[in-house]
Amino acid sequence: MSRAPQNLLVPFRRDKKRDFASGTGAELLTSKVRQVLLTEGATPHSTGELPWRTSFGAGLSRLRHQRNDTVLAELARVYVRDALARWLPGVQLVQVDVKQDGEALAVRLRIREGTTTARLIIPFRHEA
Template identity: 30%
Template sequence: MADELREPGFLGRGWAFPVVAGAAGQVALVAGATAIEQAIGIILGTSPGERVMRPEFGCGIWGLVMETNTAQLHGRVQLRVRDALVRWEPRIDVLDVRVESPPEERQVLLIHIDYRVRSNNAAYNLVYPFFLEEGVRQ
């Protein structure tokens, strides 16, 4: 498996997240832009202090669960997401982070992230839903 993880280039290859086994029992792997997208999800989905060997890893948005949905909250989420991605994902340049809340769903924040992959200058975007009330995820 060590040879499978080695891939020339900056983007690399790693285990798929969530971790799944293939038909032959091998761990599923992802590479390139998919690996980066999954890494962003891991960064945003991890609260600092969750990882024993790296307690500073993650994004501080999870401390904002149950906060009131205001413009100030949007600004705090935007700052924490940008800071976490700049610190923990060296393969990208963060171009923009925007936070919005659909009027019909005030308990959810949609975090829009625009980024560029440094190795090939390709631009990507993703939307990360963040639920302000626990137990609301679908």
């Protein structure tokens, strides 16, 4: 019988044994997706957040301080789709919805890796 892969959860945190927390299944899948989507990759205005892999990330930070309209929602959807396809090729994006509520933008995902399915909501706030 094969065991589900176990790996460190990002962002790093301590578990009850005072070690770095690790997880499996939906918790690990969510951690991997959050790491890709919330890391700032290199842009014409930024060198990227990770010096050893400057292009890693989704580029969602480029959408901050932008007008919250249908174009912004579509850009968010495309950035998410492209980043997951590039950085987590084993993850299948089942559904991505971008909801606009006043000045807030939330990306809601349903993702699958093998037999594991997870849901994830990433909120963003527009700052004037």
